[in-house]
Amino acid sequence: MSLISADHICVRLGGEEVLHDVSLRLEPGEIVTVVGPNGSGKSTLLRAMLGIVPVAGGRVTRAAGLRLGYVPQKLMIDRSMPISVRRFLSLPLRVGAADVAAVLARVGMEGQQEAQLTALSGGQLQRVLLARALLGRPQVLMLDEPTQGLDQPGEAAFYRLIEEVRTETGCAVLMVSHDLHVVMAASDRVICLNGHVCCEGAPHVVSTAPEYRALFGLGTRGALALYRHEHDHDHNAGPDHGHDHHHHPHTHDHHHA
Numbered sequence: 001m002s003l004i005s006a007d008h009i010c011v012r013l014g015g016e017e018v019l020h021d022v023s024l025r026l027e028p029g030e031i032v033t034v035v036g037p038n039g040s041g042k043s044t045l046l047r048a049m050l051g052i053v054p055v056a057g058g059r060v061t062r063a064a065g066l067r068l069g070y071v072p073q074k075l076m077i078d079r080s081m082p083i084s085v086r087r088f089l090s091l092p093l094r095v096g097a098a099d100v101a102a103v104l105a106r107v108g109m110e111g112q113q114e115a116q117l118t119a120l121s122g123g124q125l126q127r128v129l130l131a132r133a134l135l136g137r138p139q140v141l142m143l144d145e146p147t148q149g150l151d152q153p154g155e156a157a158f159y160r161l162i163e164e165v166r167t168e169t170g171c172a173v174l175m176v177s178h179d180l181h182v183v184m185a186a187s188d189r190v191i192c193l194n195g196h197v198c199c200e201g202a203p204h205v206v207s208t209a210p211e212y213r214a215l216f217g218l219g220t221r222g223a224l225a226l227y228r229h230e231h232d233h234d235h236n237a238g239p240d241h242g243h244d245h246h247h248h249p250h251t252h253d254h255h256h257a
């Protein structure tokens with residue numbers, strides 16, 4: 001059984017259908033990345049799978065007692081509030097000093113217990129957020145654009161860290177990313193979302209498919225190709241209308257159950 005799955009889910013927000021007939025399963029130990037244009041429903045998909053956003057159709061199923069760790073896109077904390085890393089990690093549940101030290105060492109923040117949260121760089125803050133998610137010993141880690149605002153070396157280092165955590169703990173990872181270059185290197189499977197699943201598959205399989213090249217281009221040109229892909233859809237018609245599904249032949253290795 002999958003750790004967590006979405007089966008044909010639809011989500012409506014503010015009267016709009018944001019997700020239409022989206023299916024996704026996460027197996028132990030795999031890294032799955034959701035890519036897609038702004039507003040394509042990536043965050044909503046994660047939030048629906050977490051149970052924060054209700055589904056209007058279909059269903060989300062979690063393995064019994066599943067431990068989930070979530071790194072949100074933005075930290076909802078008053079940046080003017082003085083709080084140390086150690087205290088932040090102990091919210092809302094108190095965590096022992098040894099556990100705090102160990103998890104900080106794991107994310108490359110050794111000895112930073114007393115640092116002020118507000119004094120951290122973007123990359124350091126992301127590591128602390130990851131540390132907080134890891135304290136619950138998650139079987140599934142969900143990360144929503146965890147490297148937003150980081151420079152490229154910072155981004156690459158963060159994704160390496162995610163891979164190490166996956167290898168050590170065997171947790172599955174579901175993340176949202178804009179950076180296709182990094183996605184190709186760091187993911188077992190990529191899902192391209194635009195209100196619905198446009199295409200999906202293992203990066204090495206997808207990257208050699210002519211359909212994929214037409215959609216995403218290659219290497220660093222991928223971001224540009226994604227932009228073009230975004231705009232060959234008719235956005236005025238809403239997420240479930242106006243898309244020519246036939247121009248995305250599904251020749252990739254699919255994981256629909």
Ligand SMILES: Nc1ncnc2c1ncn2[C@@H]1O[C@H](COP(=O)(O)OP(=O)(O)OP(=O)(O)O)[C@@H](O)[C@H]1O
Pocket residue numbers: 013014018036037038039040041042043044045
């Ligand atoms: N609470 C809400 N009420 C109404 N509409 C919402 C709400 N949250 C999101 N939306 C809309 O749903 C759509 C999908 O938003 P979502 O944040 O999931 O997209 P995204 O792919 O994560 O975008 P981005 O890449 O910009 O983060 C957007 O059109 C957004 O305006």
